[in-house]
Amino acid sequence: MAWDEAAVDERAQAFLAEHDPAEMGRLDFLRARFDAGLAWVHFPEGLGGLGAARGLQAVVERRFRGTPDNDPGLIAIGLGMAAPTILAFGTDEQRERFLRPLWTGEEVWCQLFSEPGAGSDLATLATRAVREGDEWVVDGQKVWTSGAHHARWAILVARTDPEVPKHRGLSYFVCDMEAPGVEVRPLRQITGEAEFNEVFLTGVRLPDSLRLGEVGDGWRVAQTTLMNERVAIGGTPTRRTMIGLLGETWRERPELRTHSLHQRLLALWVDAEVMRLTATRLREQLAAGHPGPEGSGMKLAFARLNQxxxxxxxxxxxxxGLAYDDWTFRRSDSVDFLGRGSGYRYLRAKGNSIEGGTSEILRNIIAERVLGLPSEPRVDKDVAWKDLPR
Amino acid sequence: MAWDEAAVDERAQAFLAEHDPAEMGRLDFLRARFDAGLAWVHFPEGLGGLGAARGLQAVVERRFRGTPDNDPGLIAIGLGMAAPTILAFGTDEQRERFLRPLWTGEEVWCQLFSEPGAGSDLATLATRAVREGDEWVVDGQKVWTSGAHHARWAILVARTDPEVPKHRGLSYFVCDMEAPGVEVRPLRQITGEAEFNEVFLTGVRLPDSLRLGEVGDGWRVAQTTLMNERVAIGGTPTRRTMIGLLGETWRERPELRTHSLHQRLLALWVDAEVMRLTATRLREQLAAGHPGPEGSGMKLAFARLNQxxxxxxxxxxxxxGLAYDDWTFRRSDSVDFLGRGSGYRYLRAKGNSIEGGTSEILRNIIAERVLGLPSEPRVDKDVAWKDLPR
Amino acid sequence: MSEEAHSPMTLLYTEVEEELRAAVRGLLTDRSAPSVVLAHVESAATTGAVPYDMELWKALGRDIGAAGLLIPEDLGGAGASAREAAVVLEELGRSVAPVPYLSSAVLATRALLGARDEAARELLGRLASGEATAALVVSFAASPHTCARPVVTLGADGTLTGRVTGVIGAEVADVLIVPVAVEGGDPALYAVDAQAARIKTVASLDLTRPIATVSFTGAQARPVGSAAGVADALLLAAGLLASEQLGVAEWCLSTTVAYVRERKQFARPVGSFQAIKHRLADLWLEVVGARAAARNAAALLGAGEDAGVAVAVAQAHCGTVAVHAAEECIQLHGGIGMTWEHPAHLYLKRAKADEIALGTPGDHRDALATLADLPGPVS
Amino acid sequence: MSEEAHSPMTLLYTEVEEELRAAVRGLLTDRSAPSVVLAHVESAATTGAVPYDMELWKALGRDIGAAGLLIPEDLGGAGASAREAAVVLEELGRSVAPVPYLSSAVLATRALLGARDEAARELLGRLASGEATAALVVSFAASPHTCARPVVTLGADGTLTGRVTGVIGAEVADVLIVPVAVEGGDPALYAVDAQAARIKTVASLDLTRPIATVSFTGAQARPVGSAAGVADALLLAAGLLASEQLGVAEWCLSTTVAYVRERKQFARPVGSFQAIKHRLADLWLEVVGARAAARNAAALLGAGEDAGVAVAVAQAHCGTVAVHAAEECIQLHGGIGMTWEHPAHLYLKRAKADEIALGTPGDHRDALATLADLPGPVS
Structure with missing residues (x-):
């Protein structure tokens, strides 16, 4: 059937009439919701969805407001990156096995892509996966992994063939974070805390059934993951903003004001307003079914403005400003941008132009994909990965 | 003999005691000064110099203050670019023939390097010189030639071999601006006036005796010319400055002031002062015999600040500011930066980051020669000029 | 298109707006390519004629109906809103076409709309039909955030005397709309036949929209009502100028992108050099922001809502972006961009003059101190 | 070297200065590499100890004689000038070494030099020998262009009471030099043994130079003379801070250049990408300007001439350059620059704290309104 707003709404109401979370408990309620196709309505039936239009999810969310949720912070990577990839490239068995506990939050996911030697140039990554019979033996080091210490599973890209050019020798796996040889270490950042981890993989054995997509097709699979990541980063408008916070301080503390700061504040207020309007226009375009190229620029603009x-x-x-709120070395599961002090915000914002695609890479993307400017001469195109200069 | 300050000064005094410009006339006075080796003391004896240190020229200039001069504006290109090149690469005959009337101002020189298709990438220039017996036949179009309508001679770079990579197929000539086939047209600029010319060369015949340096060695010869140009551009401090002028306006016109403009003015005043101090330090380094790499940056800084x-x-x-002083199309032999209106200054300053090496090229030079950063992959290195993409 | 996209507050272009744009762009492409504008400006400079293209204005104002866009239907206009006028101005900016649209169809028209007298309504009818062209006699450098008292005064005999500098569109106006100081009363709006004034065009930075000094010495004039609409006219024009600036910036960006894709140096397109690519990516982002800000100002002005903040933001941003785009256009064209024969300078001059027009970016930012409650230092 | 290059007004480094630099750099290279500083700071954070490296300070202050550079020879110092102190600060900036040089050997020393009493001279002797370390009890955020009244007051019994925030170097000072408000008179300078004050270090943005709150509650104190030297101390320290900022910027630039020459992405050194090259060329130009401005401030301060403009220019420029260099250093190191284990953050934190210290760049620009006769709007 073709789902419309009314039909989805009706189904949600019917479900809620039959299921009382207070009675059945949080987890059972979420499992039942998944099984009713009300987890992510655009997913296929049987996999938590109804095969409906993505936009209709909002109808469900409205109805389910106030019911137990699946800890969106903790499962963000699973939801935003692993799930779409499993849906697009997973076997039926893999989809059955992974999607339900991923959505209910029973199993947390993390991402094992970046490496110390492969940042912007992800495709040069060096973590090796060598086939031994029906297993793959994985060795390497990953970095910038958030939530690894909570994660049951990870999405992993590893090199399965060093003899071919870099993009062609990669494969994509689901990594069992409980397997022997997986070691997670917190990575302290310049803010003092550790939002991320380093993950060391030493002789980790993964059955071939955990491979996602074909051998050698890992780059294409990873593109699906990354495209979904960028949508997630650019998409969320927050109610309380940095410019709002700064404006409050400005109004409440007249003794801090100078003409120099005033002029800079006014200019940044204009920039913030222009960015807000650009984002609004972008959302209107998306809603009208004409996604514009403006999306590529939002993360770039946000990073600059926030810094x-x-x-x-x-x-x-x-x-x-000479003081700092807290240097304690501790794990942090989220970026508490507006809760901490000005020093934390300043330092943390430095990461905005690095994480999830550096501003330099984003400018390349805009120049080439939006403006159609020619790419630079490539020196690594037809060179086997093992022969690349390091 | 080794010349010192006293000896040079003595010679200048002796010359002046024997030569009265009022009596002998301007030109004869200049010729005699040249013949006495007091034109440019660092040139060899017999060619207007004494073979003395360059720094001793100041001693001569001090003594000759108030005597007839050789119109430095008009002969700047001859003095700054043609003369050092003729000295370095010319035959004895060429030096004898050209240097004296060049210095006295009897013969004005211009430069035929740039072409519409070869700006920053000068070495791709397309003007052809084809040998016919003892002559070269030159065809092509040159641009950004100042003073061409006054010039008796030009320094010219032309392609003598299109079959080899671009740098290797060039030769350097003295071009007779009175030869048939040389056509000079004023080139109107965005300021409304024409400081420069286009020069069309159609079947211009030049005897081989006008060639400077070996056939195919034109790029190396041109480097000497250009190095001298850049020294000339970076070197001259002017008494009245743009920031000084702006400061005067600011003080005299209080009704124009706003906080926004004030903050920008203060910031630019700091920039101007920092540039002044940088230039001062650079001159001190030169004087101490330790020329620093700062020189490469001065033109870049000047262009930005002036704009x-x-x-x-x-x-x-x-x-x-909505008005403009004069749109009349007329030739102009100099940049009257401070004499004209604000609109002229604004428009003319746009050329500061293009003429004599664009700011982009200067940044490349700083990055590679000063900071030692690697050059970009080159795609034109070993390709014959005729096979280059256009 | 979804319903939301059709609401008067959308930042997108409606279908009606896209149709209007297509008509205007078609006309300008046919009749006012940059090379044509350049030739026009140059011949005007030689013959001493005004640089406006009045044939083009007739086609735009009368045939396409742009002159009457903001005039209600009962007065013969199209009864459209600032949104549509903004689209016209985007296209005019993109072509730096020398027509008195902003001066007559925006500034003078909006001032007359606030005058309310029958005489004003009659005049608006003539403007709507394209029969007459008007100019509002105020300085183009006036900021909508600071309300200056009129400098033209009313004599006891009902004639006007005074001198206003920096006026746009007066040379080609049939009728001048003049804010007049009235002793002991609010300023009033008067109409003066152009022949009754002395109009002296001065050499102007913007070759395609010169400024003039307009002088009255006991000039015959007829009252057309209140001058209350003058402030609204300045705010409207400032908000719409952002769309013109957007058009200027877009031409500069797309022309530059096209040029660096073709122009080769060191055997590579100049546009393949990463430093150039990054600068153009940044510029593109500025232009994207300019579009959002200009659309927002037009939408709020069109909806008749409080547009003070929106206009200030649009002007603060778009004024700077247009200049930046024009400057990058010159720089990245290299030498050719510095020549008179290449049209880039027309855009640089327009952009720089627009930056001053109707309040500088700094003026508009300063206005936000009050409008957005970001007060300055307590001194 | 020419005679000119030896004059006290040269912007170059004299031979004596280069020798001093070599000695300081040698010590810091041996004993205070960035990794050592990081380990020191971290262990201090764990143990609750102050992060200063007092062994290093002894070697620098006493053995090399940096502590007494600005103190006249007849008091046991080196009788050198601000020029030499600037060279020491360049090197300290380059290594973000945690030593109380600026607080003791510049701020406190200069304040005492203006105090003139015998007690002050005796104290200066102890500072010169390295026997004692002092701290001037003023906020590190104080601008030399605005003279604040001391907040510590003198009791009838000759004891001090009051609380000063944002003080540097107090944790490791043996003696605190305190500007004190005196009823009915000019402020006076008092010396207090560190044990007589309550010194509370606060968690500070700059890990290598924390700030503290210093409180006195009826603290025993001895007068050492006039507080007239406090303003001079702030101006001197602000001028010399520019040299520290130059050192910070130089480390950031050279470390970044070295990194992008080695680090490969897309099979090329990152430093071969033109956008990176151009940014580093621009940054280099800023650093070149910072050196000229810092040298100029040091030369004028050293010659005892009016240094107001020179200090304001140096601070306005160098404060911004150091932050820019540190920010580019983080960005161009990519992820590794965001980690605690890489020393880049020590420089970012120092640069950002220095930007606030002794007047922000904006404060120094504003001071030029008067100093350079560029008055603000008439309001």
């Missing part, structure tokens, strides 16, 4: 705003704030605070 | 200052000035003038 300038937080830099200005530290200066504005003067002597208070 | 920002002139842009601010137009805004500051408000309604007056």
């Amino acid at each position: 300038e705003l937080t830099g200005l704030e530290v200066e504005l605070m003067r002597e208070e | 920002e200052l002139t842009g601010l000035e137009v805004e500051l003038m408000r309604e007056e």
